[in-house]
Amino acid sequence: MKKYIFDLDNTLYSHTLKVFPLIDQRINMYMTTRLGIPEPGVDSLRRQYWKLYGVTLNGLMVHYDVDPEDYLEYVHDVDLKHILKPDEELKTVLKEIPCSKVIFTNGSRAHAENVLQTMGLEDLFDDIFDVRVASFRPKPFPEPYLEVLKIMDVQGKDCVMIDDIPENLKTAKHFDMKTILIGKSNGQRHIDICLDNVSDIKTVKNLL
Numbered sequence: 001m002k003k004y005i006f007d008l009d010n011t012l013y014s015h016t017l018k019v020f021p022l023i024d025q026r027i028n029m030y031m032t033t034r035l036g037i038p039e040p041g042v043d044s045l046r047r048q049y050w051k052l053y054g055v056t057l058n059g060l061m062v063h064y065d066v067d068p069e070d071y072l073e074y075v076h077d078v079d080l081k082h083i084l085k086p087d088e089e090l091k092t093v094l095k096e097i098p099c100s101k102v103i104f105t106n107g108s109r110a111h112a113e114n115v116l117q118t119m120g121l122e123d124l125f126d127d128i129f130d131v132r133v134a135s136f137r138p139k140p141f142p143e144p145y146l147e148v149l150k151i152m153d154v155q156g157k158d159c160v161m162i163d164d165i166p167e168n169l170k171t172a173k174h175f176d177m178k179t180i181l182i183g184k185s186n187g188q189r190h191i192d193i194c195l196d197n198v199s200d201i202k203t204v205k206n207l208l
């Protein structure tokens with residue numbers, strides 16, 4: 001049976017809802033207030049860390065000895081109730097996919113649970129794999145994918161991965177997964193299907 005592996009942020013809900021900027025703000029606050037990094041340097045430091053480590057957290061762990069648990073709790077402490085609401089259409093679409101569905105996110109499990117609960121989707125996923133799954137090594141590095149496949153005891157060819165970041169799907173394709181991009185593709189060959197909205201998965205599920 002196929003496994004559907006869903007990213008969380010900007011995949012299950014639209015990027016236009018701007019949940020991520022709230023987390024972004026918290027990351028910047030963490031860096032200025034908790035670590036004392038001067039505000040003007042924060043953005044360039046984060047860009048540097050993205051390039052080197054994939055996410056800000058890993059750079060802060062290497063260079064500032066940050067406790068990842070403290071960081072994750074702090075940056076995901078955002079109020080989603082005014083932004084996200086129950087998504088009945090998506091709930092129906094997900095229920096109709098007769099396969100195991102999991103979440104695979106670079107965020108934290110608590111944040112994923114918060115999002116799923118706010119959207120009324122908390123009972124539809126069999127598991128949540130968060131950034132802890134491969135000792136905080138994030139997507140698109142291969143390590144967390146290997147862990148997820150190992151824990152689920154499946155091969156990549158039996159998986160469909162849905163994500164809004166083309167790079168994350170490149171690694172998925174490397175593991176022979178089917179790939180669905182939520183958003184606009186630039187014709188990347190590692191993307192099998194491109195959808196505007198995750199609920200549109202109902203229109204393509206027979207192809208997978």
Ligand SMILES: [Mg+2]
Pocket residue numbers: 007008009010011163164165
């Ligand atoms: Mg995402």
